[in-house]
Amino acid sequence: MRNDSDPGPEENADTISETEHGPWELRQVLLARTNELQALLEDRCRTHGEDRKDLLEKAKGELSSARSVLSHAHRRKRSASHIAVGQIHVDTAHNLLLRLSDPKEIVPMLPGVVASVREALDAEDPRRIAVERISRAPEAITASARESLLDAVSVARQVRIQKALRVRSFVTIVRWVAGCLAIGAAAVALLGWFFSDTVPLCFSPDRVSGADAYHVVCPVRSDPDAASKDLDVSLAATTAPADYVVVEFVGLVAAGIAAAATIRRIGGTAEPYNVPFALALLKLPMGALTAVLGLLLMRGGFVPGLTALDSSAQIISWAIIFGYSQQIFTRLVDTQAKNVLASAGGSGAAGGSTSTRPPKPLTRPA
Known part of the structure; x- marks a missing residue:
């Protein structure tokens, strides 16, 4: 009873307002x-x-x-x-x-x-x-x-x-994708920590100049004394388990700055589902992964003339650029979010009204 x-x-x-969802x-x-x-x-x-x-x-x-x-x-x-x-x-x-x-x-x-x-x-x-x-x-x-x-x-x-x-389905999909990307970023960071020599995020500027000894530059450290005629030996002596972690963290921060920059174009929404927050969550793991993938493409010679980074600062700088560049890929998702919110009658990312025609009068004009 x-x-x-x-x-x-x-x-x-x-009374339990702190648990309100x-x-x-x-x-x-x-x-x-x-x-x-x-x-x-x-x-x-x-x-x-x-x-x-x-x-x-x-x-x-x-x-x-x-x-x-x-x-x-x-x-x-x-x-x-x-x-x-x-x-x-x-x-x-x-x-x-x-x-x-x-x-x-x-x-x-x-x-x-x-x-x-x-x-x-x-x-x-x-x-x-x-x-x-x-x-x-x-x-x-x-x-x-x-x-x-x-x-x-x-x-x-x-x-x-x-x-x-x-709108709810869209938010759910974005959150699931963001979660999967976050798991992928964490897995890449763990693999890079335990197998730092497998796919190093390092560059050898002396390899381009044809020097006798290869000086290797990695995101965390650069040791000129570790230069060797064998590139693999130089990589093993210079790479660090934290290379991938640092690059992903820098990319995540850059993506967070990009997400904050998009706030000026967000007008909010009256829908109960927080679309802008889901989009911001998507950008963070995407930035961490694009920072890693961008450096791997540079190391593989995909970008001609940008394979001879000669300092850790340059590597970190490019990681920032690649992390921020996730905006290129998530821009399509932002556009789709605007369309979904506009069709639902809420305020889109542009914050404008979805109605373009004035309402008709309710009574017969005189």
């Missing part, structure tokens, strides 16, 4: 919306009596489900999916409220209905056209027109859900 002093799910949701503001907006709809449903219950008791109970059940989903007791993963699921229940309750309303009671809610349909449906969609036609003569709303409004609102809700799921 539950003790009266024990906190319930809603109380836990308010997802935007706190969006959660509070939905909880406030459930209270508002609850009051409207109570009003419909008083005005309609027992006529539509079944719909009233179902609408109240949807609001109860929304509050339950938004509570911490139903949180199984560290994600913001509870925000989207709570929005589904709230939208369903709102649809039932519209169905419970008489045509004259729908008129005050008509601007919100039109705005919701315009946000989700294309201008050529027949359901949106029907809603806009009804909005021009709100005084003549019939039971048939109400059904058209309900159908359009239901479809608009489904479209918004699909767009939100697309």
Whole structure:
């Protein structure tokens, strides 16, 4: 038996705020919306009596489900999916409220209905056209027109859900890719630590000049006394287990600077899924790997004239350049993120609005 002093799910949701997953503001907006709809449903219950008791109970059940989903007791993963699921229940309750309303009671809610349909449906969609036609003569709303409004609102809700799921899927893919790249970067660093002589990130400027002894330069150290006529001997004496670790760390820092530089183009997003943060996470392991791969390409002679680095500082400098250059590859992902956010109706990386046409008037012009 539950003790009266024990906190319930809603109380836990308010008192354990430090474990909140997802935007706190969006959660509070939905909880406030459930209270508002609850009051409207109570009003419909008083005005309609027992006529539509079944719909009233179902609408109240949807609001109860929304509050339950938004509570911490139903949180199984560290994600913001509870925000989207709570929005589904709230939208369903709102649809039932519209169905419970008489045509004259729908008129005050008509601007919100039109705005919701315009946000989700294309201008050529027949359901949106029907809603806009009804909005021009709100005084003549019939039971048939109400059904058209309900159908359009239901479809608009489904479209918004699909767009939100697309954003979530994109964020999940980016996070998985970032995680795999991070594991790959860690594996490369470990292999370089234990097998530093296998594929060294070192250069021999004397090899180009044709000197008798080969002086080898590595990212961590450069020992002129270790010069030898045998290049392999010089490499074995100069390489260090920390070569790969240092190069990857420098590349990661450079990628972090690149991610910070892109903040000026990020306008944020109202979606519960943090797309900009996922993109920033992707850049870090990518920078670590591009720093290593870039130096390997230089060491292999892929870039003519840049195979004779003569100091550790030059190697580190090129690692910084290659780490920052991951922006070339992740730019495509940034562009896709803009498209996904724009299709979902959120603010893209450019921070601009997705609407380019002014809304049509709700009433017939004089």
